[in-house]
Amino acid sequence: MLNRRNFLTAAVGVAAAAGLSACAKEDEGGSSGSSGGGSKKITLGFSQVGSESGWRSANTDSIKSAAKEAGYNLKFSDAQQKQENQISAIRSYIAQKVDVIAFSPVVVTGWDAVLKEAKAAKIPVILTDRSVETKDESLFVTLVGSDFTDEGRRAAKILEKVLDKAGHKGKVKIAQLEGTTGAAPAIERAKGFKEIMDAEHKDDWEIVVTQTGDFTRAGGKQVMAAFLQSNPDINVLYAHNDDMAIGAIQSIEAAGKKPGKDILIVSVDGVKDGFVAMSEGKINAIVECNPLLGPQLMEVVQTVKDGGTVERWIKTKESDFMQDQAKDALPTRKY
Numbered sequence: 001m002l003n004r005r006n007f008l009t010a011a012v013g014v015a016a017a018a019g020l021s022a023c024a025k026e027d028e029g030g031s032s033g034s035s036g037g038g039s040k041k042i043t044l045g046f047s048q049v050g051s052e053s054g055w056r057s058a059n060t061d062s063i064k065s066a067a068k069e070a071g072y073n074l075k076f077s078d079a080q081q082k083q084e085n086q087i088s089a090i091r092s093y094i095a096q097k098v099d100v101i102a103f104s105p106v107v108v109t110g111w112d113a114v115l116k117e118a119k120a121a122k123i124p125v126i127l128t129d130r131s132v133e134t135k136d137e138s139l140f141v142t143l144v145g146s147d148f149t150d151e152g153r154r155a156a157k158i159l160e161k162v163l164d165k166a167g168h169k170g171k172v173k174i175a176q177l178e179g180t181t182g183a184a185p186a187i188e189r190a191k192g193f194k195e196i197m198d199a200e201h202k203d204d205w206e207i208v209v210t211q212t213g214d215f216t217r218a219g220g221k222q223v224m225a226a227f228l229q230s231n232p233d234i235n236v237l238y239a240h241n242d243d244m245a246i247g248a249i250q251s252i253e254a255a256g257k258k259p260g261k262d263i264l265i266v267s268v269d270g271v272k273d274g275f276v277a278m279s280e281g282k283i284n285a286i287v288e289c290n291p292l293l294g295p296q297l298m299e300v301v302q303t304v305k306d307g308g309t310v311e312r313w314i315k316t317k318e319s320d321f322m323q324d325q326a327k328d329a330l331p332t333r334k335y
């Protein structure tokens with residue numbers, strides 16, 4: 001996996017080489033873009049994970065509008081959460097000789113072959129949002145995205161506050177709704193949370209059930225219903241995203257329990273619907289994960305095209321929110 005602690009500035013060798021590669025097939029007829037850098041419009045091939053969540057829709061909108069703003073020719077495809085679709089999209093971008101490929105990998109493993117093809121074609125690859133696991137770090141230039149392990153730690157720390165505020169006494173029996181199996185945010189959000197739990201709450205906190213809800217509302221609803229059947233004594237839900245928490249809330253209510261009271265809920269993302277649920281008292285705290293990566297991605301694309309250097313991991317800045325901040329924050333949420 002990408003060494004997420006490696007902040008060394010890396011030389012963009014592949015990018016420099018790709019800068020020389022011809023892009024004869026790209027669409028004509030637009031300006032060269034506000035960010036300058038050559039007379040030809042940059043063609044960017046972007047393979048999106050899917051449209052599984054509110055976070056993802058905001059991320060897609062951000063990428064599309066930032067590409068437009070930068071004057072790039074964007075080739076966009078939605079992989080519907082399937083790795084094989086992403087691999088074919090990347091292969092088609094290679095065949096079309098795009099200038100730069102960016103993608104948000106649905107899972108962490110299984111990318112080496114296609115990334116080697118991109119490297120052989122001298123097309124630089126930028127990861128956005130999620131990382132990959134590879135021994136060959138020359139296969140991508142940089143990752144533009146969040147620190148998911150830290151989000152997991154922050155979720156555990158904010159749960160401490162939530163429990164305090166609720167005056168909770170006794171054992172903390174946690175149900176965890178995981179993101180897509182094998183996806184970086186699912187692996188790392190679980191890991192960061194467990195790290196704090198094991199170090200600081202070994203005696204009083206326990207994850208009694210954990211399963212994937214695939215980052216969707218339907219998944220969250222269905223899995224939570226099963227959790228409540230098998231473990232009616234759950235008193236905390238840690239959901240790896242707001243959409244699964246919102247789905248779970250429906251099942252909690254259907255079981256005659258009060259979300260945010262009988263079952264305290266912490267989730268990740270901070271999308272508008274998450275804030276609405278929080279302002280209604282149904283989610284207790286949210287760890288923000290910012291999807292508005294488009295402008296940063298376009299800047300990196302330009303730098304890479306110009307043969308410049310970029311950091312190995314360009315991290316997103318984020319905050320945490322407790323329920324009592326929800327109403328005030330809601331009107332200014334951008335996604």
Ligand code: GYE
Nearest residue numbers: 052053055129185215241
């Ligand atoms: O948290 C979730 C989405 O990769 C950070 O993917 C992203 C996650 C996000 O489906 O809502």
